[in-house]
Amino acid sequence: MNQRQKEEYLREYSILKSEGKPFFPYAVAKDAAMACVVMICIITLSLVLGVEQGSKVNPTTTTYVPRPDWYFFFLFELLRVIKPPSLVGLATVGIPTLGMILLFTLPFFDRGPERRPERRPIATATFVFVAIAMALLTYDGATVGTPTALNINLPTSVAQQGTAAVAKFELGREAVAQNGCEDCHDIAGNGNSGPGPELTYIGSRLPANAIGRTLANPTAPMPSFKNLPANKFDAIEYFLSQLK
């Protein structure tokens, strides 16, 4: 904007402003209504979704998959999307730093007098692109990789038993990951190495029904899992019995 455009803007703005209404009570009423909506949202979220507390910090675990709060998922996902190690620095630091620099300097490089979004195609397209990219990355981050994913190869003996067996094995893998077994057991390098015994080769040590007995009636401190849905319980039992 050159000097003339600046003056023109100020002049036009002062007219629009003088035609407007006083902040109090007109804008204040809208702001207050919006504040009520915000309060209702916060209270509802707190009542419906509540809070949780995970297990206590254990700095000796090395396999815990860290997971940020959802509004950092888009940054976290960049890490997964950008794979080559030489580019990881770009994902974690480069892109956010560049983004911040662009935000800070925006008023200095976009100085045209036009303010209507439909007449600022570059700005509007950038907005749409960034918004969609952030939404997609957040969605990906929310759906991929549970914090306790269990990385273990499918045993060939299971693969040979056919698709039903593979499906049951996968269900078991998921149920084990979801039920916090890794808090206390090491399973092929996943999880903590105590207080429970390593389960990597449990199938060669215990038959399936003995595993099931332990799950239903364990000795403390292991909790009982007899209240799990039957299909999950069976799947866990099967999964462990195949780890040989």
Added chain:
Amino acid sequence: MPLHPVAEAGVTVVDWIDERTSLSGAGRWMMFRKVPKGTNWFYTLGSATMFAFLSQAVTGVFLAMYYRPDATGGAYESVRHLTNEVFLGAFVRGMHLWGASVMVVLVFLHMGRTFLWGAYKYPRELNWIIGVVLLILTMVMALTGYLLPFDQRAYWATVVASNITGTGPIVGPYLADFLRGGSEFGATTLSRFYAIHMLVVPGLIAALMGAHLYLVAKLGTTAPPWKKVHKDVKLDTIEA
């Protein structure tokens, strides 16, 4: 009609203060300024963000009454106690937790609104820049608060976040060491994050919000970009 004695007393107190501070002028300047024609619901996003911040401040004070930044188990235990035993503890903790999400969403929506409508242009460039700092500070709040419950998730996410900070250009390693209180994640890290989360950053946010609002009142809020002055007498006479 004479005023009720209580109202009379109120007026006297206000007058007494105003005689010594002249604050009522500032109040009138803030409250009775005009907002341009066409101001709509999108203009409430900024004050909604501010409201979410105030909610965070109030719920945060209650949490601080129970929280202990003790990395050897006290922190985890104090959060457990607050959640399970304190009256309405889980509710207030939930409000603070979800209030953080709401504030982050609102700050992005507000920024999106000012961006799309070109509100960062002359003469409001400085207010945009203050806004970017507020955005960063809001994200710092979210990041530092995440560690405080001190469970596995909090711990490991923060270890990774401070390691990532350490790979940053120039100031990265120093910033990471400052955050952790050393080159390793240790006992002082938690108390540092706590001090940053509940004193340093909220103070900065409150101060910058004040500056942001001052500029909003001083410069006036934009009219929606589609509003044009009718080509009527007014503008023509001014331009002539």
